[in-house]
Amino acid sequence: MIINTPEPLALVPASPAGRAWRRFRDNKIGMVALGVVLLLALIGVVFFTLNHLGIPFPADPDATNLERKLLAPNAVNWLGTDNLGRDVLSRLLNGAHISLTVGFIAVFVSLFIGVTVGAVAGYFGKWVDNIIMRIVDAIMCFPTFFLILTAVALLGPSIINIVVVIGLVSWTGTARLVRAEFLTLRETSYVQATRALGQQAPRIIFRHILPNAAAPILVTAVLGVPDAILAEAGLSFLGFGVQPPQATWGNIIADGKTYILDAWWLILFPGLAILIAALSFYLAGDALRQAVETRSARQ
Amino acid sequence: MPRVRTLIVGIPLVLAAVTAVALWVVLRASADKKNEMFIGSIAEPATLNPIQAADSASSSVLGVIFNGLLKYDADLHVAGDLAERWTLSQRSTFFFATPENAMQAAANMETSLLDREKLHLRQYRVENNRLVLELSLPGTADSLALAKLFGAAQPQPVATLSIVAPKELGDVLSEFSSLTPSARIVRTWAIGNLGEIVFLGDSKVVQQHLQEFLTEKFGAEGLVVESVAAPTFLAEPEVTFHLREGVQWHDGTPFTARDVKFTYDAIMDDRVASPRKSDYELVLSVETPDDHTVRVVYRRPFSPALESWMMSILPAHLLAHTPPDQWPLTFNRAPVGTGPFKFSEWKTNQFVRVVRNEDYFRGRPHLDGIVFRVLPDPLTLRLAFETRQVDFWTADPWAVGSFKMDPRFSVFTSPSNSYNYIGWNLRRPMFQDLRVRQALAHAVNVEQMIRYVLYGYGTQSTGIFTPDMWFFNPHVRPLPFNPEKARELLDEAGWNLGPDGIRVKNGERFAFTLITNNGNAVRSDIATLVQADLKAVGIEVKVEMYEWAVFLKNFITKGEFDAMVLGWALGQGFDQFQIWHSSQTGPEQLNTVGYKNAKVDRLLEAVREEFDRKKIISLCGELQQRIYDDQPYLFLFVPEGTSVMWKDAFRVRRPGPDGQWIDEPVTMTKAGWSYYLEWFYRPEYAKGAAQP
């Protein structure tokens, strides 16, 4: 299908990426969301570095001070303290990089598997496709959450394991998407042409088809990050998440949930942090999606 | 097209409207309450069969449906329940080379016996080459004291072998004894694949003989033949229960001794796989001379045995004719007992409802029924309590203060029978030095822990027993918090401060991993605090948390850990053989830290054979002191449990000791606030309650 470009060709910058960026720039909500995402990333990096240099700021996130436990937000502890007297603000700020890392790595794992599987299935089609897609179906039949629970119980709840497990169970969507893209793209004339020229399958897949499928994959990736952040929070809530004393937004809530009626700040602020992070990723991802597909070309 | 548009807006609106109406109905209806009690629990009962259940959710329901032969009274003394009274006795049999020797020994004893009463001797007789003593108190001490009076004619020692076979053992064991000279075999016993043989003579020879014989029959796999440390004479304690008459099961059938015998048989039945089996493994026989007498004979003195008869009794007339694998489908979901409340309905994962037993043998309870609700989330459980959907709440420590201040609530606080500890794995070289363990104890600020983790609701633990137990030793002094002393002790033990502030000895840093299970706020707080306290004296602690099942399976039961935070929830019993005896350090056994002390072993063995209250107290006292001195655990604290009740929800009207009725607010007894549960009534239904 031919894409209807909204503007005269001459005004359009040369690369598709540049075109997408111009459209993204016009989306105010998307820009704000992107700003928040970048800010969160910055917070993650800065506080991670500070903590590792031994300059905890505003306070040491792991320093317990029992005399000052369960304090409501006040002049010293802006967001209050938890049951061991640790500063909630510091824990939130220092937990940012964990939550974000969990999101990014899980997405990377799921993309890696999803794209590979989807590409193989979509490119080769026929029985290869049939077998792979049946396996994907089988995996989709599993209740994901149990799979995560059993896997975390099996492997132990370290950050790496959790990230990998979340990644391992969330790739099926990507695989389906990539397969669909590939099924369409491999029939296009230029792919047929390269194949006629005798190029090898891996080269065709990586050089010719994948770049054309990059946009929807990127969108899935961005939208996958908050999914993983929320999944980690849910796991933490059940006690299967990243283990204390390492603060993550999820386990601040998990630790704090018992005190919820007596110390609302332990739940409210980390919850808001998750909400804001997830929301900005979703909004940025949505804006990205709008920018890369001017109009849905494939039905 | 207005029709579609109406639907698009209309359906959500209708859904919302119906929900609003439903809310109104619910709000209006929940105003009036029935004459029932509502108890909330995090977990659902696993099964309502008392001999198969082992979880606390099940036992709280079972407690109002069933009765045992015995129970604890309000002061935690053993009292009769289905048994009106009971007597203890023992038959000690000494074996001599010849009948003449036995006569001689009896005569010697008679002449030098000064105080029969003190040695609990009721009578004695000579049977062939045996001298049989009838004692009014079980145990070995009195018999041994009497044996000292036998003079020159010394009895032959008796040896005991215990057998675990891969298959049914009974016939094989009788075959073995028929092949052995009968004079040597004193007694054989077999139930299922467990067996015991008691004989005169050299245990080594017979053991080898038996081992060979059984290996031939069964093969070597799964076969254990062990010599048992038992008295050198035959000691057979006996408990006789005189059952209450006129007690009826909920279906109207009379309760008899047959039910007791059946319950014992069921527990021992492998098809039932009862977790309580080990309590009864020393029973030699259960006899029912008449409908209201049960006589239990034991194979050797085992004083914890008495309390095992607090076990709920099952109705034989309902269960004896169904195979146990059918019980989970029928009886275990709809039990019939003798207790103050009858089972009514069980909605899975929602609630179990019991209703009043009009014919309860202590009198008709006041409440119409009790509903045990399953509310899996701790927060919603508390919300349910605060909105009076359940009547009681086990308060979290940090919330106790505010409930105490609030006049609308009654708050019941009592020490629990549990304690938290840090177990040092004594298989690790770094923890083998007593000075190091003492230093660790001095370095951790337990008082601060109690103040901030338990909000003051707890006391420092001084060992393996808790202050509420009657055999607790109050003279054990806790090691005080003293980091200076800790540093000195560590220096003395050769652990000197290294360049990074962590102590080093022979090139090894004093760093270890402290593990605990996740999902337990108190334990993770303890771990965090200990980490900080030990850092201050130059010890590096890494904290790791695992899911409960993983924690146990991969680390604790294998003995593969450095140190762990755990707690013991103990019953009222003093027997801690499984936790501290040196024979219990293997995988899957409970002496998880690998503690071995020969003196402690002997004390643990002795206290199991002792029935005299005073002597139990002194043995337990020494036991507690010795183990505390060794510091295999860092004993932390005994938390207090707190229950909160709405003050106006219930009162108690119960029969007093002289037949009059006592009307009082709900109060705490040593056995908990719920001790008089069957006499609770709701003041608004006071008219319905029984009158004096």
Add this chain to the structure above:
Amino acid sequence: MTSFIIRRLLISVLLLFIISVISFFIITLTPGSPYPWGELNPKVSPEVKRVFREKFHLDRPLTEQYTLIMRDLFSGRLRSIKDERPVLEKIGERLPATLVLNLGALALSLSFGLMLGVYGARHAGRLPDVVTSVLAFTFIALPGFWISYLMAIVLVNWAAVPILGTHTIGVDFTNGLEVFLDGWWHIMLPASILAIGGIAVQSRFIRASMIDTLREDYIRTARAKGLDENAVFYRHALRNSIRPLLTGVGMLLPTLISGSVIIESIFAYPGMGRLGYEAVLERDYPTLVALNFVTAALVLGGNLLADLLYAVVDPRVRLE
């Protein structure tokens, strides 16, 4: 058609086999023991543990255990380790409750999603659309347990409404209508929290689908014919946008059956999610295997049914 069904059935059986093997081995390889009385109970002697292991075949090699579990599952004799009840009975108790709850959530997410999505599409690009978009993404981004807690606290503390379980316990309602409404209320609350994400997803989906459809040539034709904009929008565009929505519902089948641990815990709702969660914690292997198997079977069956229905509804689809 028949050959299609037969082939799909054969594939499904193969898949079920693979799923059962995988789930069995994942579950049994997980550390932990299924003893119902806990590992650290001094009363439980090694002898009792041995009897227990024998009773549930836990002393056999894994392959044999698997065969035994599958044999018992198919003959309906498979028992839970926790309470020795037949697992199918346990699942049968929970499945209806979960279905009702999730259908409630589905109804909410479809109806509210449709309303919001259509509203957004009608005002595409303008302020109402932007607001609904941001709102939708906020809904998706809300951590479910967090909003449940906040809602529970607000409802219970301020209004003292019973919200736990499937109905109000300890109150006798006078007539059937009240009982129904009581049940309705207890389902709608957790359902609405489950639906929050669904509403958002559906509304985004419908909005996008509507906007696409509105750009189709036949819509231009309809407009060119001078049809009323409302008629174009609701009659032509909406109808064609709803069809993909129905396929989307098919994808939701696993969630319909499997339930949500967190919501069910918070609202004390007796659903499949808690059954599975507790079985994981208790290492109740038979229950877990059966649960995975039944869920997978229902999902595969549901997918097949959805495909068949789709072929019936849409004559353009041919089943090869």
